[in-house]
Amino acid sequence: MLRSDFVRKLMSNSVAQGLNFGSRWLLNLALARHLLEQEFGVFSFIYMLANLFFPAIAFGANFYLIHHAAQQRHISQLLQSLRISLLVFAVLTLASGLLLWWTDATLSWTLYLLSLLIGLSWALNQACFSYLKGAQQFALEVRSQLISVALTLLLVIAIFAGFFSDTAPVLLLILLISLFPLITALRALLPEYRHWQGDVQQDTPGLWQQLKQRFSYAWHDVFAIYLTNIPFVFLALFSSLLALGQFRKAFVLFMPVTLLPVVFSQVLLAKLSHQRLLDDKIRLFKRVFLYSFPLLSLPYFVLLLACPWLYPWLLAEPLSAQAQLICTLVVLTLWLTLLKTYFEVWITALGLNKWRALSVTVVALLGSAAYLLANKQLSAEVVAWIFFSTNALAVLSLMGLSLPAVRYCRQR
Numbered sequence: 001m002l003r004s005d006f007v008r009k010l011m012s013n014s015v016a017q018g019l020n021f022g023s024r025w026l027l028n029l030a031l032a033r034h035l036l037e038q039e040f041g042v043f044s045f046i047y048m049l050a051n052l053f054f055p056a057i058a059f060g061a062n063f064y065l066i067h068h069a070a071q072q073r074h075i076s077q078l079l080q081s082l083r084i085s086l087l088v089f090a091v092l093t094l095a096s097g098l099l100l101w102w103t104d105a106t107l108s109w110t111l112y113l114l115s116l117l118i119g120l121s122w123a124l125n126q127a128c129f130s131y132l133k134g135a136q137q138f139a140l141e142v143r144s145q146l147i148s149v150a151l152t153l154l155l156v157i158a159i160f161a162g163f164f165s166d167t168a169p170v171l172l173l174i175l176l177i178s179l180f181p182l183i184t185a186l187r188a189l190l191p192e193y194r195h196w197q198g199d200v201q202q203d204t205p206g207l208w209q210q211l212k213q214r215f216s217y218a219w220h221d222v223f224a225i226y227l228t229n230i231p232f233v234f235l236a237l238f239s240s241l242l243a244l245g246q247f248r249k250a251f252v253l254f255m256p257v258t259l260l261p262v263v264f265s266q267v268l269l270a271k272l273s274h275q276r277l278l279d280d281k282i283r284l285f286k287r288v289f290l291y292s293f294p295l296l297s298l299p300y301f302v303l304l305l306a307c308p309w310l311y312p313w314l315l316a317e318p319l320s321a322q323a324q325l326i327c328t329l330v331v332l333t334l335w336l337t338l339l340k341t342y343f344e345v346w347i348t349a350l351g352l353n354k355w356r357a358l359s360v361t362v363v364a365l366l367g368s369a370a371y372l373l374a375n376k377q378l379s380a381e382v383v384a385w386i387f388f389s390t391n392a393l394a395v396l397s398l399m400g401l402s403l404p405a406v407r408y409c410r411q412r
Contacts, residue, residue, distance in 0.1 A: 060217025069134025
């Protein structure tokens with residue numbers, strides 16, 4: 001029963017995330033092929049900012065809501081999460097506006113505003129669906145993605161047809177498309193909200209109390225996304241938009257496999273958090289890891305073998321020796337991310353998210369120091385090596401923390 005339930009939810013989450021990531025991948029691929037490298041560098045920079053704003057605005061909603069809703073479902077958790085996201089969005093918008101005014105930025109302020117709004121939309125989507133997944137409801141997200149994917153495919157067709165050559169209109173359409181899944185989730189949650197409104201005896205946790213509870217989750221997510229986007233940040237700062245576009249192309253090429261850690265981690269965390277006894281958590285984690293990790297590693301191996309064929313076919317340009325090295329390192333780094341996610345889920349399910357946050361913070365700071373030391377020789381190739389090394393360190397750090405985490409849980 002447990003196995004069939006896990007597989008069913010894993011399949012629902014796989015379809016939902018596959019639709020989401022697949023449509024985003026096609027969009028990025030279309031832009032990589034049809035925008036000039038300079039303009040694609042601008043898009044990559046603004047899209048990177050949206051990816052950085054997103055976890056800050058979400059403030060740890062993903063794992064927090066899945067973990068706590070799996071233990072005890074209460075819609076007030078989601079409501080406070082939405083309030084926190086709107087508050088953080090307002091603060092970031094004000095801070096970004098002041099920074100742009102102070103620095104007299106070269107890019108249009110509308111691009112930065114669009115990156116903030118896209119980050120907000122993603123954060124609200126994540127909060128709603130994370131709450132539903134914690135309550136073991138995975139199927140709704142599949143339905144919510146259908147319209148979004150259809151609209152994204154229309155945008156991709158328009159890009160291939162040459163209707164877009166600038167970044168701003170593409171970002172605006174990305175924002176509008178991202179609102180459709182949010183509307184679907186809010187409609188599904190409306191009956192529960194009305195029931196909660198009518199129950200006067202239900203207490204809502206204070207905003208400050210949940211901010212304190214969520215801080216380690218938010219801290220981890222911000223630094224985890226920063227760790228993923230460090231290459232783009234430092235290429236934009238110390239190299240050129242051309243180098244940024246070159247590295248981004250390798251990343252876009254293999255974007256579909258980045259959904260694998262997301263797919264299983266949310267299902268696994270919901271199941272682990274639902275287990276009350278530590279020994280039951282350990283047995284479930286071992287069983288899932290031994291069966292799923294070798295299976296999920298296969299796509300990465302296939303990509304390594306297929307890269308010499310995929311690169312010229314999908315990106316319409318020859319594969320140079322430098323590009324092949326970058327692609328190899330990116331695939332290996334993404335495989336390390338898969339391995340790392342298992343142990344992130346495990347430590348979170350044990351209730352030790354602060355350990356996870358501390359680990360990723362140390363690794364992100366060490367990675368930043370490495371990029372700073374190499375700033376004068378920073379190229380897409382050097383960035384790929386540092387990217388691989390920092391993620392390998394992150395995996396070793398989390399694996400080293402796993403055994404002490406179990407001992408700590410047994411003693412408390």
